[in-house]
Amino acid sequence: MNTHVRYTAALAVLLLAGLAVAAGEESVQLQDAPDRDLVVARCSVCHSVDYVQMNAPVLDRAGWQKSVRKMIDQFGAPIGEADANRIVEYLATHY
Amino acid sequence: MVTRRRVVAGSIGGLLLSNLAGSWAFGAAEAAEEPLLALPGKRALIKRTFRPPNYETPLADLRSQITANDSFFVRYHLASIPEIDARTWRLRIGGASAKRTLELSLDELKRDFERVRFAAINQCSGNRRGLFAPRAGGVQWTYGAMGNALWGGIRLRDVLNRVGVKGDALEVVFDGGDGAALPGTPDFVKSLPVDRALDAHTLIAFEMNGEPLPHWNGAPARLVVAGWTATYWVKHLTSINVEPKAFDGFWMKTAYRIPTGVFPGARFASQENAQTTPITEILVNSLVTSHVDGARLERGRPAELAGWAWDGGSGISTVETSLDEGRSWRAATLGAASSSYAWRGFRMPLDTAKPGPLRIAVRATGRNGARQPEKLTPNPSGYHHNMIQTLALEVA
Numbered sequence: 001m002n003t004h005v006r007y008t009a010a011l012a013v014l015l016l017a018g019l020a021v022a023a024g025e026e027s028v029q030l031q032d033a034p035d036r037d038l039v040v041a042r043c044s045v046c047h048s049v050d051y052v053q054m055n056a057p058v059l060d061r062a063g064w065q066k067s068v069r070k071m072i073d074q075f076g077a078p079i080g081e082a083d084a085n086r087i088v089e090y091l092a093t094h095y
Numbered sequence: 096m097v098t099r100r101r102v103v104a105g106s107i108g109g110l111l112l113s114n115l116a117g118s119w120a121f122g123a124a125e126a127a128e129e130p131l132l133a134l135p136g137k138r139a140l141i142k143r144t145f146r147p148p149n150y151e152t153p154l155a156d157l158r159s160q161i162t163a164n165d166s167f168f169v170r171y172h173l174a175s176i177p178e179i180d181a182r183t184w185r186l187r188i189g190g191a192s193a194k195r196t197l198e199l200s201l202d203e204l205k206r207d208f209e210r211v212r213f214a215a216i217n218q219c220s221g222n223r224r225g226l227f228a229p230r231a232g233g234v235q236w237t238y239g240a241m242g243n244a245l246w247g248g249i250r251l252r253d254v255l256n257r258v259g260v261k262g263d264a265l266e267v268v269f270d271g272g273d274g275a276a277l278p279g280t281p282d283f284v285k286s287l288p289v290d291r292a293l294d295a296h297t298l299i300a301f302e303m304n305g306e307p308l309p310h311w312n313g314a315p316a317r318l319v320v321a322g323w324t325a326t327y328w329v330k331h332l333t334s335i336n337v338e339p340k341a342f343d344g345f346w347m348k349t350a351y352r353i354p355t356g357v358f359p360g361a362r363f364a365s366q367e368n369a370q371t372t373p374i375t376e377i378l379v380n381s382l383v384t385s386h387v388d389g390a391r392l393e394r395g396r397p398a399e400l401a402g403w404a405w406d407g408g409s410g411i412s413t414v415e416t417s418l419d420e421g422r423s424w425r426a427a428t429l430g431a432a433s434s435s436y437a438w439r440g441f442r443m444p445l446d447t448a449k450p451g452p453l454r455i456a457v458r459a460t461g462r463n464g465a466r467q468p469e470k471l472t473p474n475p476s477g478y479h480h481n482m483i484q485t486l487a488l489e490v491a
Contacts, residue, residue, distance in 0.1 A: 025145040047174060055235075075275075
């Protein structure tokens with residue numbers, strides 16, 4: 001699948017899961033790189049991924065790590081250790 | 096998508112005033128393009144995030160005395176936002192320190208209590224967070240996570256007195272209809288000290304600028320806590336509970352906190368610890384709306400600097416401008432204040448006779464003596480940005 005199709009597919013999974021995606025949100029495109037679809041699938045459960053772009057100038061690797069831990073520990077995101085590490089790696093590398 | 100180039104007031108470095116006397120830094124930097132997008136029922140606003148929706152009012156829409164409902168900023172923490180039917184909506188008032196429990200419809204709230212209306216600033220705690228240095232994580236607001244509106248409703252204290260407040264009451268706890276996607280995410284619930292809840296300027300509001308509250312601003316009823324930052328102005332109110340103990344939810348105990356003893360403003364004693372305390376009152380501040388940093392003025396053509404000044408309710412006593420990097424200050428002309436919680440206009444003619452740079456600093460002082468600072472007080476969440484605004488204009 002090309003980038004857009006895969007991205008759309010990731011959002012379609014969210015829609016099938018009964019989650020409301022905001023109008024226009026599909027226009028947000030994260031950097032195409034390994035684990036991008038994992039990041040989109042996990043983070044988009046609760047929020048649009050423009051949060052990633054918005055905080056890119058603010059957060060370094062330690063900041064992304066802290067942010068992902070906050071989502072898991074305080075906001076109850078059901079993300080295991082392995083996926084959390086992959087998400088942090090993607091964010092720290094590309095944002 | 097509509098986009099526009101926007102000149103942020105100085106690079107982050109340029110915004111910082113140096114510690115060295117007389118060496119203020121001015122300078123303009125081009126910021127990234129920001130999308131202007133319209134939510135249903137709103138004009139195009141600066142989109143910060145799609146979901147939960149966070150939209151900022153553009154400077155152009157902050158030039159009127161009253162900020163229009165359709166351009167008023169939108170701020171949510173959680174993405175599930177109910178479309179509430181005002182006819183079936185009920186507000187439950189009770190709690191362990193209430194003598195009885197009531198459930199009231201919107202019609203009963205409107206009919207059974209005295210109606211009040213006044214203008215007040217509604218300002219996000221993190222307004223201007225995007226201008227902080229060092230930078231702070233969170234929604235990267237610039238100037239428009241605020242507005243001045245005419246709030247209509249009833250006094251919270253009249254409703255609390257109807258249920259009866261017991262002598263052991265410590266806090267009043269507010270919940271709204273918005274919720275999270277996941278069950279493990281803390282619901283957005285806020286509390287106030289009981290004395291602030293009983294203040295005459297704390298309202299259950301159902302009107303904004305003479306219209307029913309817009310959906311994105313809390314329909315059918317929201318809390319108005321005049322003088323306090325917008326985190327307390329709970330939208331889509333569903334329950335109000337008077338309690339004998341400090342509320343320990345995430346949005347009180349962990350979020351919206353500042354270092355203890357560092358900032359001025361009312362204390363929230365029941366929520367305070369040695370390290371941190373809840374943000375409370377809006378600090379004295381001002382905003383130039385007539386010009387943006389880097390603007391060019393035509394030589395010889397009359398020009399006037401204008402904007403707004405406000406604080407947490409003491410009212411504005413003076414607004415001053417400096418053209419010599421803070422060595423001397425001259426009082427601007429103040430407009431009328433419709434309420435001490437509203438913003439107050441200021442005006443200052445600009446001398447455009449000579450070509451060259453025109454470096455302007457603006458500072459406001461409240462009737463309580465508090466004045467805008469030359470430097471920011473760093474804090475992890477980027478709250479209380481009220482540093483003196485500087486603009487570098489050019490006469491040509």
